[in-house]
Amino acid sequence: MTSATQAMPQRAVFPFTAIVGQEEMKLALLLNVIDPKIGGVMIMGDRGTGKTTTIRALADLLPEIEVVADDPFGSSPTDPDLMSDDVRRRLSAGETLPVSHRKVIMVDLPLGATEDRVCGTIDIEKALSEGVKAFEPGLLAKANRGILYVDEVNLLDDHLVDVLLDSAASGWNTVEREGISIRHPARFVLVGSGNPEEGELRPQLLDRFGMHAEIRTVKDPSLRVDIVEQRSEFDQNPKAFLAKHQAQQDALQKQIADAQARLSSVTIDRELKVKISQVCAELDVDGLRGDIVTNRASKAIAAFEGRTEVTEQDIRRVIGLCLRHRLRKDPLESIDSGYKVDKVFGQVFGLSEEAIQNGAAVAR
Structure with missing residues (x-):
């Protein structure tokens, strides 16, 4: 962390790991x-x-990112894909770029x-x-x-x-x-x-x-009380509340950084790719965005959990998030789109009706 960053007083932000539900x-x-x-x-x-x-x-x-200090776009000093045209020109001219963290x-x-x-x-x-x-x-x-x-x-x-x-x-x-x-x-x-x-x-x-x-609004009274108490505790003494969750915050920050580094080495079996596309086809999803996003999200969750190979369970956890908004809506239909995705996923991946029902209940 730079001295400039340390000197600047920052408003306390509610910690991500303390958010309930x-x-x-x-x-x-x-x-x-x-x-x-x-x-x-x-x-x-x-x-x-x-x-x-x-x-x-x-x-x-x-985590903080490395930027070119005098660039208005926060360009990366090392990754050409994240550089402005001006920074690329300066770099190719042999200029030493001033680097800072933010x-x-x-x-x-x-x-x-x-x-x-x-x-x-x-x-x-x-x-x-x-x-x-x-x-x-x-x-x-x-x-x-x-x-x-x-x-x-x-x-x-x-x-x-x-x-x-x-x-x-x-x-x-x-x-x-x-x-x-x-x-x-x-x-x-x-x-x-x-x-x-x-x-x-x-x-x-x-x-x-x-x-x-x-x-959705949390219905469980006990959980609602937990949320209210967490917020009150944070508002009364933000410093103490942040200190209490610092270890969890640091661990999650490291997990995210590790996942970003691991992502490029994560693979997904062709058979699983075919099944993802089969689910998209049977749901009559227009275009190929659904297939592409589901593949990407499956790799991201595998990387997040420290693995380099996508499993069927990874796909199951993200496919509803990736497809439910792409389904054609029938105004007369009362079936939840998330349940429809779960049902077709279960049929394509050979899950029992009970397993499909359980998966839908967990997703909700």
């Missing part, structure tokens, strides 16, 4: 951090269920944000008078190599959602104006949240989120 949301977020190419998470559920708290806690938990940034996208605020703007006057590309970076530049969180994403303008999803998928943001074009890296974990009562996201946009986590 909402296992589905926590798993989806962790897997996207291990492999951002999964494509982000859409979290739909009741108000006041800790969505924002959990996402802030995850960003605070993550926390992973979480950027909150306000609902009223304009496209210029999100993507950045080009100062045409300066470009014409001085002959330089004067670019004012936006929120996508700030979110590079971090987490971009959009609360109430179902209320966001569809055009802006398209822009976010395009950048998240390609890893680059391009701004074009009056014949001037500037691009910069924009690799981030996109997390959207919303309440279904306030409107659904268009299916073609929903499909582009890698995973879909459903969260």
Whole structure:
């Protein structure tokens, strides 16, 4: 940790390991951090269920990253895929880059944000008078190599959602104006949240989120009391509460870092890949995003648990998160989409009816 980081007072953030319940949301977020190419998470559920708290806690938990100190996009000094064009030029010219460390940034996208605020703007006057590309970076530049969180994403303008999803998928943001074009890296974990009562996201946009986590208000009175007590204890004495959970936080941080390093060596048997695609085909999932995301998520969970080979159980734990939002919805059908995924998974993988029922109950 740099002296600058130590000198800066930081607001206490509720620790990720102290969050009670909402296992589905926590798993989806962790897997996207291990492999951002999964494509982000859409979290739909009741108000006041800790969505924002959990996402802030995850960003605070993550290990510090190495950045080029004077680069506005937080480029990596070693990985060419995470460098801006300017940093690449400087590196190829033999320049020694100033390096620093920083926390992973979480950027909150306000609902009223304009496209210029999100993507950045080009100062045409300066470009014409001085002959330089004067670019004012936006929120996508700030979110590079971090987490971009959009609360109430179902209320966001569809055009802006398209822009976010395009950048998240390609890893680059391009701004074009009056014949001037500037691009910069924009690799981030996109997390959207919303309440279904306030409107659904268009299916073609929903499909582009890698995973879909459903969260519900905890009904068990004992668990509700645990959550209230945890929050009260944190609010009364954040330092003591953080100290109590520090060992767990450190262990999880190391587990995430190890999983990120292990991910490239994780393999999945071809027979399992064929079965994943069979599940997608039988559920009549459009396109191949479902197949690709399920394969990626299965590898990420294996890496997270310290293994280099994907098992059937790994696939079972993530397939509902990866496919439930891609199913065609029949307004007259009352069957839960998560249960439909479990049922077809059980049939393709040869599970008994009892095992399917048990798996669906655990998932819920």
